Amino acid sequence: MFTPNYDAILKAYRDYVTDAQERHRNLDLKKRIDTNHLPCELYHAYDRWQPRNGINTLFLAESPPWSGAENYFYNEKYEAPEGRMNLSTILFDKLHIAEGTKERNLTEFRGRDYFLSDTVKCVFRKTLSRNSETNEKKSIPSDLRRLSVDKVLKDEIASMRPDVVFLLGRTALKALRQIEESRTSLQNVTVAKDCGRRISMNNTNVIVCAFLNAQNLQVYGKRIDQAFEELAALQ
Numbered sequence: 001m002f003t004p005n006y007d008a009i010l011k012a013y014r015d016y017v018t019d020a021q022e023r024h025r026n027l028d029l030k031k032r033i034d035t036n037h038l039p040c041e042l043y044h045a046y047d048r049w050q051p052r053n054g055i056n057t058l059f060l061a062e063s064p065p066w067s068g069a070e071n072y073f074y075n076e077k078y079e080a081p082e083g084r085m086n087l088s089t090i091l092f093d094k095l096h097i098a099e100g101t102k103e104r105n106l107t108e109f110r111g112r113d114y115f116l117s118d119t120v121k122c123v124f125r126k127t128l129s130r131n132s133e134t135n136e137k138k139s140i141p142s143d144l145r146r147l148s149v150d151k152v153l154k155d156e157i158a159s160m161r162p163d164v165v166f167l168l169g170r171t172a173l174k175a176l177r178q179i180e181e182s183r184t185s186l187q188n189v190t191v192a193k194d195c196g197r198r199i200s201m202n203n204t205n206v207i208v209c210a211f212l213n214a215q216n217l218q219v220y221g222k223r224i225d226q227a228f229e230e231l232a233a234l235q
Contacts, residue, residue, distance in 0.1 A: 001050060002159040004121075004152060006041045012151045013122045016144060024141060032138070034123040039064040043074040045117075049110050056113035057231065058162035060172040061087065062211060063120035063140060066127070073116055076103035087168075090212040091116070094228045117156060119175040120148045140171055149178045164234055165204060166227070167191075169211030176206065196226030198234075207231055 017029045040046060065071040065086075070078045073088050079102050080089050088102065097108045109116075124144065126137050153175055157165070167173050170191050177186040185201040191210050199206045209227035210216040217224065 001052070002046060002156050004040065004046060004156070006038055009038060009121055009152055010035060012147060016147055020141070020143060023143070027138060027141070028128075031128055032125050033144075034125070038121050039072045039123065040074070040118070040121055043072055043076075045074040049074055049106060050115055051110050051113045053113060055115045055160045055162045056235070057115075057164040057166055058157065058160055059091070059114065059116040059166045059168055060176065061116060061118050061168045062171040063118050064123045066123055066125045074106065076101075076106050078102060085214045085217070087212050090217070094212070094224070115160070115162075117153075119153060119171050120144060121152060142174075145171060145175055146178060149175050154179050163204065164207060164231065166207045166209060166231060168209055173208060182206070195220050196223035196230070198230040205234055 013033060014035045017033050017035060021027075021029050061073075071080075071086060072078070080086050088105070092098065092105045092109070095109070095112075095114075097105050099105050099108050120140055124140050126139070157176075157179065165176065167176060173186065173189065173191060176182045177189075182201060185199055186206070189197070189199065189208060191208060194208045195210050197208050199208070207227050207230050209224055210220040212224070
């Protein structure tokens with residue numbers, strides 16, 4: 001079981017907002033980063049949804065949704081509007097989890113010894129309103145990703161010891177590559193080139209996949225399906 005130190009994580013992000021602003025003059029970090037709470041704590045991701053018998057597969061995503069906190073993966077009370085695709089609806093579909101309600105789907109997800117974690121634990125708003133700053137979409141800064149790996153993620157993965165790490169997108173891939181034990185095996189791997197590929201790394205299998213959204217289903221559809229076929233073959 002992995003138990004995060006939420007106070008320490010929040011402090012690290014608050015310090016980052018102060019210390020990194022000089023390096024990121026084109027970003028208003030106080031507006032971009034929410035340091036009031038961590039969605040994983042607010043929605044009890046670790047204490048409620050972490051499998052008690054160990055984690056078979058760790059799905060590693062980018063960061064909590066920046067378009068609305070209620071859309072968070074572990075908010076069991078949020079049901080996506082009919083016809084709308086988000087991370088949870090697509091992931092459950094690809095895993096053939098169709099229990100009905102979000103809470104039942106999450107229960108089945110946990111029952112299979114699956115867990116989903118975010119590389120960056122805080123909310124990073126990729127876009128802001130036009131009144132406060134340019135509405136241009138901004139990517140997560142690389143030093144924010146590195147901070148998240150150093151402060152939380154490397155210890156999280158070491159504690160969980162998953163059999164499979166299923167990477168959902170470029171940020172997750174870059175984060176895992178930052179961890180010493182993974183660097184060499186993933187050095188030349190990219191999502192664009194390797195989506196759908198399984199990589200054996202010591203006692204862990206790493207599956208590379210594009211992030212699950214409507215756009216990537218159009219671009220990487222068959223290779224996303226291949227990634228889930230690789231996962232099924234390991235179960």
